[in-house]
Every structure is written in structure tokens, then in C-alpha cells.
Amino acid sequence: MMQKKVAVFRKEHFNAAHRLNNPNWSDEKNERVYGKCNNYNYHGHNYDLIVQVTGEIDPETGYVMDMKILSELIKIEVLDRFDHKNLNLDTEEFKDLNPSAENIAIVIYDRLRHKINANFDLKIRLYETERNFVEYPVG
Numbered sequence: 001m002m003q004k005k006v007a008v009f010r011k012e013h014f015n016a017a018h019r020l021n022n023p024n025w026s027d028e029k030n031e032r033v034y035g036k037c038n039n040y041n042y043h044g045h046n047y048d049l050i051v052q053v054t055g056e057i058d059p060e061t062g063y064v065m066d067m068k069i070l071s072e073l074i075k076i077e078v079l080d081r082f083d084h085k086n087l088n089l090d091t092e093e094f095k096d097l098n099p100s101a102e103n104i105a106i107v108i109y110d111r112l113r114h115k116i117n118a119n120f121d122l123k124i125r126l127y128e129t130e131r132n133f134v135e136y137p138v139g
Contacts, residue, residue, distance in 0.1 A: 003056040008064045010051045012074050014083035017044040018099040021088075042086055047104075048127035049078065051112065055120035065120065077111040101128040105136040 020037040021030050030038045037043065051074055055064045085091055087099040093107045105126040113122055127133040 005054055006057055006064050007052050007054040008067065008070070010053075010067060010070050010074060012049045012051070012071075012079060014047050014049065014079050015044060016047060016082050016085050016087050017042040018087040018094070019043070020098055020100060022098065042088065045128050048133075049074070049108065050125040050127075051108075052123040052125065053116060053120050054123070055117070065116070070116075073112060073115050077115060078108050081111075101126055101132065101134045102136070105134045109136050 018037075019039060019042045020034040022033075025033070051070065053065045053070060057064055081091060081093075082104075087094045087104070094103070097103050097107070105124045108126065109122060109124045112124075116122055123135060123137065125133055125135045
């Protein structure tokens with residue numbers, strides 16, 4: 001009998017500041033493209049993060065993945081690194097990478113992907129505001 005796949009989700013929250021800026025552009029172009037997000041003194045967001053893990057249910061535990069383990073991984077790999085930080089100034093990941101929601105989602109995915117069983121599919125949904133969110137990977 002073929003196993004059925006199930007998706008499990010863990011929702012977390014973190015706060016971080018950032019500035020969207022392309023150092024190869026003039027101040028005028030950065031202002032035109034990024035607007036308020038280019039504020040020289042940075043600005044902050046209350047990010048909501050949803051981590052989705054999809055896979056077959058372990059017949060012994062009844063779990064796809066132990067949510068306590070997933071929660072701890074997110075704490076170590078994401079919250080401890082990014083919560084209450086200035087992403088541009090306080091993190092290695094964004095020293096040379098513009099901390100857009102798209103790039104943050106990919107960085108989070110990359111940090112978690114190598115810690116989660118390769119048999120499981122992983123998807124990141126990151127809400128930068130109530131109305132704006134990104135997903136990675138797509139499909």
C-alpha cells in the first residue's frame with residue numbers, strides 16, 4: 001500500500017530591522033525603487049514565518065516530523081539569528097545580500113533544509129506584513 005503524504009506546519013514570529021539598498025545604484029535610484037524601505041536609518045517588520053514539512057507518516061510515531069524538533073530547529077536556525085536584529089548590520093547572511101522578503105525566505109530555507117530529512121519536502125512562507133508574503137520554493 002502506498003503511503004499518503006501529509007503536510008505539517010509550524011508558525012513562528014520574529015521582529016527584525018532592515019534597509020533595502022543596492023550599493024551599485026545612486027541614492028536617487030534606491031529611493032525611487034525602494035521608497036520608504038530604503039530609509040537610511042532602517043525600518044522594522046513583525047515577520048510571521050510558516051514552515052511546512054511534507055512527507056510520509058512514520059508508522060511507529062504517527063508523526064511526519066516531531067513538532068518539538070521542528071520548533072527547536074527554527075529557534076536555533078532562524079529566531080536566535082534574526083529576531084530583534086538589524087539584518088543588514090547584525091547578520092552574516094545579509095552582509096552582501098539585500099534583505100528583501102524573497103531573500104530572507106531563501107536564506108531561512110537554506111538554513112533549515114540541511115537539518116531536515118531529505119525525504120521531506122520543505123516550504124517557507126514568510127509574511128513581511130499582513131498583506132505581503134513570499135513562498136519558497138515555488139511549485
